[in-house]
Amino acid sequence: MVINISFLEEEHMSKEKLIVALDVDSLDKAVTLVEQLAPHVGVFKIGMELYNSAGPDAVRQIVKRGSKVFLDLKLHDIPTTVAKTVRVLTRLGVSIINIHAGGGLAMMQAAASAAQDEAAVRGIKPPKVIAVTVLTSLDQNALNTQLNIPGTVEEQVLRWAKLAQQAGLHGVVCSPREIKAIRETCGENFIIITPGIRPAGVSKNDQQRVMTPAEAVKLGASYLVVGRPITGAKEPVQAAREIVNEISKASGGNG
Ligand code: C5P
DSSP, X not given: OHHHHHHHHHHHHHHTTEEEEOOOSSHHHHHHHHHHHGGGOSEEEEOHHHHHHHTHHHHHHHHHTTOEEEEEEEEOSOHHHHHHHHHHHHHHXXXXXXXXXXXXXXXXXXHHHHHHHHHHHHTSOOOEEEEEOSOTTOOHHIIIIISOOOSOHHHHHHHHHHHHHHTTXXXXXXXXXXXXXXXXXXXXXXXXXXXXXXXXTSOOTTOSSXXXXXXXXXXXOSEEEEOHHHHTSSSHHHHHHHXXXXXXXXXXXXX
């Protein structure tokens, strides 16, 4: 009996680490996936495609079904505009919001306080506000010659991760290859969300550098974002359960 309870707890903890990317263009398609996968997944990610097609209703429909939402809109504007946007998104009940670290310290501080303040006013749990550092589509040459930012991609990722932490943000989104350095630099409590995850033997699609769920968890990832390996699988539920199992084993039974 005790073994069963701890097994269920462990599965629950591991499931909380899995974020499924709902990269679809309609609410119907998103809701179909959510209804299938909700028992096996902690969080659903709504990106620009779905949000710009279905609007805030996409968030409401998922929250209404008892699941958490990571709203991946990568906000980047002047501090006041970002703060006001974070307030309306907090009211919608999102659990994770992200903003560009490139917007600077003041913008990130404004976003962090807006989330705390709005949640306190409404008596709800504040969303985690997460920074996007260097987009993984940019390589060192683009960073140095187009954006005029010196150094390596990893150096810039770490600079922005530290700035995000200083601003009071809860963590960053980063590629799997940056997990280790960020974990070492920003400490145990900093949230690290990583896409580019592929279970062994699954197609990489257009992802260049991928890692398995187990590798990413062992390096210190807090959440894994997985899209097509689950949403494009013949059996999405089975695919999600296999990933949760892999997370569970890699967490050494500590979820
Ligand atoms: O289908 P796949 O697992 O590749 O989906 C990954 C998700 O993570 C997509 O929603 C993608 O936009 C997002 N993402 C990414 N790489 C980044 C940032 C976000 O793949 N650097």
